[in-house]
Amino acid sequence: MEAFNSLLGGFAVAITPANLMWSMIGVTLGTAVGILPGIGPALTIALLLPVTLHLDPTAAFIMFAGIYYGAMYGSSTTSILLNTPGESGSIITAVEGHMMARQGRGAAALATAAIGSFVAGTLGTLAVTFVAPLMVKVALTFGPAEYFSLMVLAFVTVTAVLGSSRLRGITSLFAGLAIGLIGIDSLTGQGRFTLGIPNLLDGIDIVLVAVGLFAVGEALYIVSRPELRKAEILPVKGSVWMSREEWRRSWKPWLRGSVLGFPLGALPAGGTEIPTFLSYLLEKRLAKKPEEFGKGAIEGVAGPEAANNSAVAGVLVPLLTLGLPTSATAAILLAAFQQYGLRPGPLLFTSNSALVWGLIASLYIGNLMLLVLNLPLAGLWVRLLAIPQPYLFGGILLFSSLGAYSLNGSAFDLILLWVIGLIGYLMRRFDFPVAPCVIGLILGPLAEEQMRRALSISQGDASVFFTHPLSATLLAIAAIALIGPMIWRLRRRRAAAAS
Amino acid sequence: MTEASRAGPGTHPSWGRLILSAGLVGLGLFYVVEALAIRVLPTYSRVGPRFFPYMVAAGLIGLGAVLAWRAWRGLDSDADPAGDAPMDRRNMAIVLGGLVLQSLVIEHIGFVLAAALTFVTTAAGFGSRRWLLNAAVGVVLALVSYEGFTRGLGLSLPAGPFEGLF
Numbered sequence: 001m002e003a004f005n006s007l008l009g010g011f012a013v014a015i016t017p018a019n020l021m022w023s024m025i026g027v028t029l030g031t032a033v034g035i036l037p038g039i040g041p042a043l044t045i046a047l048l049l050p051v052t053l054h055l056d057p058t059a060a061f062i063m064f065a066g067i068y069y070g071a072m073y074g075s076s077t078t079s080i081l082l083n084t085p086g087e088s089g090s091i092i093t094a095v096e097g098h099m100m101a102r103q104g105r106g107a108a109a110l111a112t113a114a115i116g117s118f119v120a121g122t123l124g125t126l127a128v129t130f131v132a133p134l135m136v137k138v139a140l141t142f143g144p145a146e147y148f149s150l151m152v153l154a155f156v157t158v159t160a161v162l163g164s165s166r167l168r169g170i171t172s173l174f175a176g177l178a179i180g181l182i183g184i185d186s187l188t189g190q191g192r193f194t195l196g197i198p199n200l201l202d203g204i205d206i207v208l209v210a211v212g213l214f215a216v217g218e219a220l221y222i223v224s225r226p227e228l229r230k231a232e233i234l235p236v237k238g239s240v241w242m243s244r245e246e247w248r249r250s251w252k253p254w255l256r257g258s259v260l261g262f263p264l265g266a267l268p269a270g271g272t273e274i275p276t277f278l279s280y281l282l283e284k285r286l287a288k289k290p291e292e293f294g295k296g297a298i299e300g301v302a303g304p305e306a307a308n309n310s311a312v313a314g315v316l317v318p319l320l321t322l323g324l325p326t327s328a329t330a331a332i333l334l335a336a337f338q339q340y341g342l343r344p345g346p347l348l349f350t351s352n353s354a355l356v357w358g359l360i361a362s363l364y365i366g367n368l369m370l371l372v373l374n375l376p377l378a379g380l381w382v383r384l385l386a387i388p389q390p391y392l393f394g395g396i397l398l399f400s401s402l403g404a405y406s407l408n409g410s411a412f413d414l415i416l417l418w419v420i421g422l423i424g425y426l427m428r429r430f431d432f433p434v435a436p437c438v439i440g441l442i443l444g445p446l447a448e449e450q451m452r453r454a455l456s457i458s459q460g461d462a463s464v465f466f467t468h469p470l471s472a473t474l475l476a477i478a479a480i481a482l483i484g485p486m487i488w489r490l491r492r493r494r495a496a497a498a499s
Numbered sequence: 500m501t502e503a504s505r506a507g508p509g510t511h512p513s514w515g516r517l518i519l520s521a522g523l524v525g526l527g528l529f530y531v532v533e534a535l536a537i538r539v540l541p542t543y544s545r546v547g548p549r550f551f552p553y554m555v556a557a558g559l560i561g562l563g564a565v566l567a568w569r570a571w572r573g574l575d576s577d578a579d580p581a582g583d584a585p586m587d588r589r590n591m592a593i594v595l596g597g598l599v600l601q602s603l604v605i606e607h608i609g610f611v612l613a614a615a616l617t618f619v620t621t622a623a624g625f626g627s628r629r630w631l632l633n634a635a636v637g638v639v640l641a642l643v644s645y646e647g648f649t650r651g652l653g654l655s656l657p658a659g660p661f662e663g664l665f
Contacts, residue, residue, distance in 0.1 A: 051652055165575070167565065171523065174558040178530060181555060185548045188540070192548065193533050216598065223624045224591040227584045390627035394618040395640065397594075401601060401614055402644055406654040414602035418595060425591075430516060431580050448551040 003133045010357025014365055019062050023362050026063035027369045030070020035078050035384050038218055039396060041071035042328040042438070046210035047403040049336055057340040058355045062362040064336060065316075068329055069121060069366050072272075072309050073374045076113040077381055080106060080301070081234045090308065091273065092280045096293065096300030103296050104237040110378045111242050112250045112298055113305040118371040120258040120306035124313025125363040127262045132349070132360070135321040139346040142322070144454035145464045149474035151447040154324055156478040157267070159436045160485070168432045175423075176440025179204055186449055199412045204420075206335045206442050208404055210328070212417050213434045215400040217424020219393045224425070229389060236379050250302040253283050257306030264307075265314025265326070272311040272327070279307035313363070320344055320356060323446070328435040331442045513577040516570035523563030530556035594624035609659015614641035 013019060033039045045064050052060045072090075079090040080097035093113065100109040142150070159169035182193045183203025194200040222228045242250065257279045264275040283303040284293045293300055318324040323344035325331040337344050342352060349356055374381070404417040427434055458464040466472045534552040569575050579586075597620025605613035618637030619630065627633055642661055648654045 050654065051648065054653060167562070167569075170558075171562045171566065174555060174562060175523075177555045178526065178559060181530075181552055185537075188548050190538060190548065192537055192552065193530070219594060219621065220591055223594050224586050224588070225579065225584065226587050229625065388627065390622035390625035390633070391636065393594075393625050394621040394633070394637065397598065397621045398614050398618050398637070398640060399644070401598075401605075401617055402610070402648065402656070405605065405610070405656060406648070409655050411602055411606050414598075414605060418598040418602060421598065422595070426519065429579060430519060444551075444555075451551065 003130050006133070006353065006357045007129050007361060009354070010359070010361030011364075013058060013354050013358030014062065014361040019059060019358065019362065020365070022059045022063040023066050023366050024369060026066020027070040027366050027373060028066075029063075030067035030072075031074040031370065031373055031381060032070075032384060033067070034071035034074020034076075035381055036074075036387070036392065037078060037082070037084050038215075038222065038392060040075075040214065040329070041068045042210055042332050043214040044071075045329065045332045045336065046207045046214075047399055049207050049332070049339055050403055050406045052336075053339065057342065057352075058358050060336065060340075061333075061355060061359045062366075064333060065359055065363055066366045066369075068312060068333070069309070069363065070370055070373075071329075072121075072312050073114060073117050073370045074381065076117065076301075076305050076308075077110060077374070077378060078385070080109045080113065081236065081382060082385060090276075090305075092276045092304040093301055093308075096280075096297055098234075099294070099296035100298065100301065101234045101237070105296065105298075106234060106236050107378070108242050108246050108298065109296075109301050110236065111375060112246065112302045114371060114374040114378070115242075116250065116254040116257065116302045116306040117309040117374075118367055119254045120261060120308075120310035121313060121367040121370070122364065123255075123258040124262050124265075124310035125360065125367065127310075128313050128316055128363070129360055131266065132317055132321055135317055136346040136349050139321050141470070142346075143468070144450045144457065145468050145471040146474065147322075148447055148450040148454055149465055149471040149478070150322065150324060151443055151450065153474045153478040153481070154326060154443065155436075155440070155447075156482045158326065158439050159433075160481055165431070166485070168430075169436050172427065172432045172434065173436040173440040176209075176437035177444040179209060179437075180441045180444030181448075186445065187452055197412075199408070199410060202408075203445075204416060204441075205407050205413070206332065206438065207407055208413055208416055209420055209441055210332055210438055211400045211404055212420025213424035213427070213437065214328075215396050216417060216421025217428060217434070219397055220421055220425040221428040222393070224429075233382070233385050236382060246298055249298050253279070253299045253303035254306045256282060256286075257303040257308075258310040261307035261310030262314040265311030266317040267314075267326075272308045272315075275307040275311045276304040279303040316360075316363075320348065320359075321346060325439055325442065328438045331435075331439045334442055511573050513570045513573055513575065515577065516575060517567060520563045520567035520570055523566065524560050525563075527556045527559030527561075527563060530559065590624040590626070594621050597621055597624070606657050607659075609661065610656040611638060611641040611645050611661040612659050613657075614644070 014023070029044065030041060033041065033044045044067055075090040076093050076097065078084060079094035080101050083094050083098040097109040097113065100106060155173055159173045160166050182200055184191050184201055191201050260279050260282065261275040265272065280300055280303060283299040284290055287293065287297060287299050315327050315330050318326055319330045319333060323334060325334045334344060342348060400417065401414060404413045405411070407413055424434065454464050455462065464471070465475060530552055534549050534556060537548050537552070539547040539549055597617045601613045601617045615634060615637035618640060619633045622633045638661065645656055649656055
């Protein structure tokens with residue numbers, strides 16, 4: 001009941017004309033960047049950070065949340081019609097959805113994706129509403145040792161889950177941690193790793209790293225691969241109104257996807273890839289006609305698209321209640337909180353309850369707006385894909401330079417921008433996932449702070465991390481997540497060698 | 500790794516990956532040297548400002564060493580994830596060159612000209628050679644952003660000949 005009252009208060013904040021406008025701007029922008037290949041929600045929010053410095057934080061977060069949700073809707077459109085996923089959570093949709101579009105059932109695929117996203121987004125937001133206050137109660141018992149262990153767990157799961165190789169994921173994380181060390185040490189006030197360059201005393205801004213890795217790195221990679229520069233866009237064919245048969249085949253996957261997505265998004269297991277993939281496998285197993293999978297089965301669009309939106313809602317729970325980002329976009333959102341001098345965590349729910357609940361309420365409204373924006377208007381949005389690639393990337397790099405320069409008003413940041421962009425190119429070329437680097441960068445300094453705090457409370461006794469039961473449990477889970485798969489693979493290899 | 504993948508695409512060392520791993524080890528060693536220069540107060544005897552940097556440096560060196568070993572044995576595929584067509588170095592250099600040039604000249608020629616320059620070089624890299632049209636689009640886009648962001652949102656961007664026309 002308490003959550004219900006808080007939510008009502010949140011609606012009072014979200015329903016003001018100004019905040020409705022910010023929500024509308026957010027979902028529209030989000031759909032657009034979701035559709036456009038080469039830009040995603042993390043990059044968009046990063047670019048908007050310097051610009052929104054003087055904006056009211058509640059309005060800014062309502063807009064950012066709209067962008068995050070909207071991008072998930074928009075990216076399914078690109079996956080279905082272009083066969084290039086707009087976001088990593090839509091990789092699976094690109095498989096079945098694009099096959100449907102090839103068979104002239106593109107409109108039905110878009111419809112089941114949009115309605116499924118709406119169902120899952122609403123159910124996911126409902127879960128946030130009631131789970132977040134419970135998580136706050138748990139989070140209040142956390143001390144520095146627990147926070148540090150939780151971050152270690154997040155480091156492990158994020159690197160183990162994202163990308164094709166856990167070794168390369170961990171390397172990407174450590175690169176982020178290394179960049180995060182640059183600047184003034186928060187506990188002793190002295191500069192570290194600044195090479196005597198005064199511009200580095202404030203550290204390398206996460207906006208710069210995100211824009212460099214996502215925008216510049218992506219542009220350099222795509223321009224270096226001629227085969228990535230041409231793509232065929234399929235026209236939207238068929239009726240947007242799904243047939244009775246299509247409804248019958250979609251509603252269960254929507255619900256199953258929602259149920260699967262939320263907890264996997266809320267656990268520090270990193271992002272939307274895993275739940276979408278699991279939902280796809282589940283639907284394939286439960287389908288009456290599994291042979292249709294890979295040839296355009298509607299269940300293979302409905303389930304993963306629902307899982308992906310519900311996972312996005314799930315990501316907000318650890319972000320808001322613990323200050324723990326589990327995806328690249330969540331890492332940028334954490335940076336946004338820091339920009340306004342806010343610290344996400346259990347105290348945020350009491351100190352800034354209007355902001356938190358206004359944000360949650362705006363998710364319900366944003367979801368409804370997105371359904372209207374995407375279901376009847378999908379055909380209009382597709383025209384965005386007609387922007388010629390030279391202009392699209394010219395524009396992306398122009399706005400990237402604008403955002404990078406305006407951070408500190410210094411050309412030094414533009415030099416850092418292309419240096420980081422080159423690193424981003426190399427990471428793509430050699431198949432290193434980018435997200436762990438961004439998460440390591442923002443979480444590294446926080447983890448160091450919590451670790452040193454825990455150790456100064458215990459007067460240097462490192463056993464605090466193992467004697468506090470909660471902290472020990474978190475570390476044990478981290479150890480299992482890190483070593484478990486290795487042992488499993490080793491045993492399987494032995495078994496294979498024996499037979 | 501199974502026998503099949505060991506005999507697969509890369510039984511020879513992957514030089515690109517080897518250089519990258521060497522870079523990681525080098526970075527880790529550099530972090531150790533730099534961490535030694537951090538001043539430590541006597542009261543922070545156990546976990547001061549050096550501890551976490553040491554852990555990160557150790558991680559970089561260890562990961563770099565493992566990656567280097569794998570690269571030497573050719574265990575990680577050297578193929579580009581996007582396909583095996585030859586890399587387009589020329590156009591990549593054009594896009595990168597535009598960004599480098601912009602970072603050097605922006606404070607001399609102003610935001611609008613520098614950003615328009617980046618727009619034109621990027622568009623050229625991506626295959627559009629309509630220089631005049633692209634330059635016009637770039638200048639208009641940069642000018643609109645300049646006016647919008649400096650007036651509407653109070654950002655400060657360097658001025659040049661175009662800025663302040665309105």
